Amino acid sequence: MVAATAGGTRHGEGGGLMVQEATISVGGHSVRVLTGGDNPSAPPAVFFAGIGGLPAWVPFLDRLAESRRVIVPSLPGFPGAENFRHLDTLLDWVVHCVETIEALDEAPVDLIGSSVGGALAAEVAAIAGSLVHRLVLIAPFGSHDTEDPGADIWAQAPGPDSIPNLVCQRPEAWKQAWQVPEGAEAIDYQVMHARAMEAAARFLFPFGDTGVASRLHRVHHPTLLLRGSEDRVLPASSNERFRTALRGPTRTGVVNDAGHLPELDSPDDLAREITAFLADQEIA
Amino acid sequence: MKNLWFHLMPYKDLPDDFREEHPSVWVDIDSGLLDAERVHQHYHEYLDELEFAGEVGFDGVCCNEHHQNGYGLMPSPNLIAATLTRRTSAPAICVMGNSLALYNPPTRVAEEFAMLDCMSGGRLIAGFPVGTPMDTIFAYGQNPSKLRDRYYEAHDIVMKAWQAPETFAFNGRYNQLRYVNVWPRPVQKPHPPVWIPGGGSVETWRWCAEMDYVYSYLSYFGYKAGAATMQGFWDEMDRLGKDRNPYRAGFLQFVAVGETEKEALELYREPAEYFYGRCLHVNPKWASPAGYQSEATIRAKVQSQVALAAAQSRAGNGQNGGGRPGAMGAARDWERILDLGYVIAGDPDQVAERIRQVCIDLNVGHLMLLCQFGNMSTELAKYNTRLYAERVLPQIQHLFDDRWEDAWWPQPLAERATARAVA
Numbered sequence: 001m002v003a004a005t006a007g008g009t010r011h012g013e014g015g016g017l018m019v020q021e022a023t024i025s026v027g028g029h030s031v032r033v034l035t036g037g038d039n040p041s042a043p044p045a046v047f048f049a050g051i052g053g054l055p056a057w058v059p060f061l062d063r064l065a066e067s068r069r070v071i072v073p074s075l076p077g078f079p080g081a082e083n084f085r086h087l088d089t090l091l092d093w094v095v096h097c098v099e100t101i102e103a104l105d106e107a108p109v110d111l112i113g114s115s116v117g118g119a120l121a122a123e124v125a126a127i128a129g130s131l132v133h134r135l136v137l138i139a140p141f142g143s144h145d146t147e148d149p150g151a152d153i154w155a156q157a158p159g160p161d162s163i164p165n166l167v168c169q170r171p172e173a174w175k176q177a178w179q180v181p182e183g184a185e186a187i188d189y190q191v192m193h194a195r196a197m198e199a200a201a202r203f204l205f206p207f208g209d210t211g212v213a214s215r216l217h218r219v220h221h222p223t224l225l226l227r228g229s230e231d232r233v234l235p236a237s238s239n240e241r242f243r244t245a246l247r248g249p250t251r252t253g254v255v256n257d258a259g260h261l262p263e264l265d266s267p268d269d270l271a272r273e274i275t276a277f278l279a280d281q282e283i284a
Numbered sequence: 285m286k287n288l289w290f291h292l293m294p295y296k297d298l299p300d301d302f303r304e305e306h307p308s309v310w311v312d313i314d315s316g317l318l319d320a321e322r323v324h325q326h327y328h329e330y331l332d333e334l335e336f337a338g339e340v341g342f343d344g345v346c347c348n349e350h351h352q353n354g355y356g357l358m359p360s361p362n363l364i365a366a367t368l369t370r371r372t373s374a375p376a377i378c379v380m381g382n383s384l385a386l387y388n389p390p391t392r393v394a395e396e397f398a399m400l401d402c403m404s405g406g407r408l409i410a411g412f413p414v415g416t417p418m419d420t421i422f423a424y425g426q427n428p429s430k431l432r433d434r435y436y437e438a439h440d441i442v443m444k445a446w447q448a449p450e451t452f453a454f455n456g457r458y459n460q461l462r463y464v465n466v467w468p469r470p471v472q473k474p475h476p477p478v479w480i481p482g483g484g485s486v487e488t489w490r491w492c493a494e495m496d497y498v499y500s501y502l503s504y505f506g507y508k509a510g511a512a513t514m515q516g517f518w519d520e521m522d523r524l525g526k527d528r529n530p531y532r533a534g535f536l537q538f539v540a541v542g543e544t545e546k547e548a549l550e551l552y553r554e555p556a557e558y559f560y561g562r563c564l565h566v567n568p569k570w571a572s573p574a575g576y577q578s579e580a581t582i583r584a585k586v587q588s589q590v591a592l593a594a595a596q597s598r599a600g601n602g603q604n605g606g607g608r609p610g611a612m613g614a615a616r617d618w619e620r621i622l623d624l625g626y627v628i629a630g631d632p633d634q635v636a637e638r639i640r641q642v643c644i645d646l647n648v649g650h651l652m653l654l655c656q657f658g659n660m661s662t663e664l665a666k667y668n669t670r671l672y673a674e675r676v677l678p679q680i681q682h683l684f685d686d687r688w689e690d691a692w693w694p695q696p697l698a699e700r701a702t703a704r705a706v707a
Contacts, residue, residue, distance in 0.1 A: 085429070088457065155422065157568040191582055197574030202429035 032080025048117025053078025063271030077199020228258030289337035344376035355563035381411020390438035405700030500534030530649035559658035632675030
């Protein structure tokens with residue numbers, strides 16, 4: 001079911017960090033895996049990206065890689081993993097994510113999920129807890145309250161600014177992450193983003209409610225639960241419902257001046273919070 | 285050619301400041317604007333108009349499906365069509381149509397359309413739209429990533445349910461039905477003609493060609509904006525080796541007929557500006573949820589917008605993309621509405637000549653006409669309808685007859701029962 005193929009290497013931002021790119025096969029479908037970190041014996045941290053995914057390595061991953069080996073497998077439909085329409089139910093998605101982590105052959109891993117990736121990271125911890133060491137959830141989708149709904153991310157006016165303005169406090173950070181490289185076609189990037197938005201809708205439409213609240217009692221892992229202070233997609237009450245349902249020792253925090261995707265808005269602050277949490281748990 | 289009379293059934297009392305004070309005519313339209321007693325009047329006037337169109341000689345009458353919509357009071361077109369089976373006797377009844385993915389199970393569509401075909405004695409045209417994002421994704425909560433697959437699967441169920449000689453099991457991706465055996469079955473064999481209302485996607489054109497269905501381009505923006513789409517359709521038919529039989533295609537056009545051109549221009553200004561100003565005031569956030577459009581269509585659309593912008597730039601015209609309702613918005617004032625061809629207005633001879641040319645240029649054999657639009661009174665709607673039927677239709681109805689046969693028209697029973705007067 002799972003096979004690795006050779007990939008390339010390149011430098012991260014600033015030219016210091018080597019980022020390896022490989023392709024693995026999960027369920028017969030190609031998944032791009034980016035790995036960064038100068039210390040091969042550093043503990044592994046797997047990152048599931050937020051809504052829209054990551055076309056390329058971003059500064060947040062550089063900061064995190066200062067103390068971890070950071071492994072970023074693309075979620076289905078996100079940049080780096082084109083196929084997702086074979087996944088119909090939430091169970092299909094969770095099984096795909098479980099098999100992805102199994103394929104990395106690093107378990108148990110520290111699992112970090114943001115937004116859409118957070119919804120799936122929480123499910124993996126609940127369903128296949130032995131794959132996860134510590135859990136970090138950043139504004140995870142998964143629980144919805146019609147009395148405090150947040151934004152409808154699938155009902156946004158067309159145009160290049162709608163989504164960046166909604167998901168980021170600093171839309172320019174989003175645009176930097178989605179900058180079209182020299183030699184690439186802008187239309188390919190538009191299609192790539194539309195595909196990632198559709199992929200999220202496939203298991204989260206219309207409310208982003210996966211019913212995870214009824215499974216979080218199975219999560220006994222040390223968990224860090226974060227959100228951006230200016231998140232316009234999910235309200236604070238969403239994280240609060242996660243907090244009350246999680247069964248492991250749970251730390252909560254807010255990333256100041258960040259929107260729904262703190263990994264783009266505040267890479268340094270977010271990486272610092274996560275690194276400190278993981279280090280504290282090691283001391284404990 | 286065939287002339288069909290199409291009703292949207294708009295709500296006529298949207299306020300003057302609707303655009304300024306309300307976000308959208310669709311999905312989250314303010315329910316405080318609705319007076320159900322007025323809707324009672326609307327329905328009876330609108331049914332009168334449809335029946336009148338059948339009486340004065342239109343080949344067919346059309347209804348359609350919209351949800352949570354201030355310009356379309358027909359969430360259930362089948363209810364409207366059912367009354368038409370009793371109160372009309374000759375015209376085709378074109379339900380344009382049932383959005384297949386919204387019916388659970390889809391055999392409901394097979395059953396209700398079969399009922400309509402039986403009730404009407406074989407006069408049904410079965411329209412199968414995917415449905416707009418407003419109707420399907422937002423009003424009916426369908427998953428945008430699964431809508432088209434559900435649509436195609438529902439289509440397969442309906443077509444098999446109409447034709448399979450025995451009870452069958454359907455084990456699909458989205459529908460599991462152990463015993464499918466609809467009663468009644470349609471009068472028309474093997475099934476009523478199928479028409480597909482669509483946008484300009486090449487996938488839909490190819491599918492219509494493969495299935496031998498009519499492709500209907502239902503745009504509110506008239507023949508000038510529609511010309512490129514129909515050209516694309518016929519180019520694709522050429523590539524697929526299909527003949528250019530104009531009855532493969534349907535097209536929607538607003539018309540406004542007066543005794544004189546001057547009269548037409550005076551009479552129809554208000555309802556046209558009401559329609560294009562208020563009824564098409566749709567919040568753009570409903571227009572394109574991720575997944576509703578295929579990746580191929582996204583690519584085509586972006587490219588065409590680039591081409592459009594380039595063309596405008598060359599022409600020094602940054603106003604409006606040839607009437608195409610895009611980011612720059614559609615025209616709302618009567619002069620621009622006429623100039624862009626959204627509405628064909630004039631005296632009967634002028635309208636006939638323009639319609640003839642449109643049908644030839646776009647190569648369309650099934651013309652669907654909106655003679656009532658916006659807040660048009662029922663008296664004016666009937667006046668427009670009568671002038672078209674009596675003075676326009678005779679001039680154009682034999683267009684294409686010398687060369688082409690309509691293989692996509694209903695085949696009703698020769699002897700049909702009709703409603704009897706209550707004793």
